[in-house]
């Protein structure tokens with residue numbers, strides 16, 4: 001476990017990068033820090049291995065306060081992976097992976113055998129061991145970076161945008177391989193990304209930060225998708241186009257719920273104050289309205305986008321559900337007529353199933 005308790009970081013120029021941050025990264029799990037540029041993700045990560053010293057508060061590594069640990073001993077417990085891998089350019093791949101074991105006095109033979117195994121684990125053939133970093137692709141360099149971070153078998157790993165410097169296809173491969181490795185090794189990981197898709201795909205837990213290093217929300221991918229804590233989180237999920245990770249599968253197999261529908265002014269059998277669907281005279285939905293005095297009031301009509309039951313996908317459905325006032329997406333047939341609604345919990349269940357299927361693929 002890595003535990004932040006009331007951690008603050010104010011830089012010398014007065015910028016508060018992290019404000020009173022408390023959260024726990026559970027043992028053996030991946031915690032992902034996400035948020036817009038400048039919200040303090042990297043500062044948060046680098047305080048864990050004390051590349052940056054916090055101004056106040058405490059960070060525990062297991063049951064040890066990192067501020068009280070000898071720096072060298074502490075850093076040996078923490079693998080560190082950065083963007084562009086940060087490999088030593090004048091050392092071979094094998095020597096890069098052996099760097100920490102050599103430093104801590106592991107004998108050469110043992111270190112090299114383990115490094116070769118790790119290269120295999122991250123999907124690199126033996127022939128790469130004697131190459132130099134510049135003779136590898138970006139994706140291969142990232143793999144070496146991961147192997148190097150694992151070399152001393154640290155219980156903790158910090159990963160700062162580890163997969164961001166490679167193209168989307170390679171990135172997805174690296175993410176899948178990383179999940180496969182983590183399933184065996186169960187390291188306690190904190191990872192930074194600005195990419196919500198990556199966070200949803202890799203995170204057991206997601207920590208959403210807003211500017212000033214303020215905790216906006218913490219939860220599992222499903223919790224955050226289902227219940228964004230506020231407008232900021234909802235917008236961040238949307239703006240980051242965070243639903244790539246969701247299946248583009250069609251939703252035709254889901255049975256819509258029969259939320260009452262009425263034209264404005266028409267009486268309707270629904271509870272007073274309930275949200276119902278307002279439609280035009282042809283039965284095409286306009287949006288949401290509340291029931292007032294037993295009728296579709298039309299007051300404060302919330303216009304809604306609709307989703308085609310036959311053609312729409314989970315992603316459109318979740319967008320529509322999150323944007324609606326009551327967490328429901330409105331479904332229509334192929335002529336735009338009202339069919340029913342689907343709640344975000346159904347959408348999230350579908351999305352999570354598809355995420356889980358992807359994770360275990």
Ligand SMILES: Nc1ncnc2c1ncn2[C@@H]1O[C@H](COP(=O)(O)OP(=O)(O)OP(=O)(O)O)[C@@H](O)[C@H]1O
Pocket residue numbers: 011012013015016017035036037038039040041042043044194
């Ligand atoms: N050494 C420094 N001195 C002063 N201010 C800094 C320093 N390093 C970072 N900051 C400021 O602290 C805030 C948080 O920066 P940080 O790099 O932690 O954010 P981030 O979320 O990782 O950003 P990005 O996604 O763009 O990498 C920013 O406003 C940044 O300008």
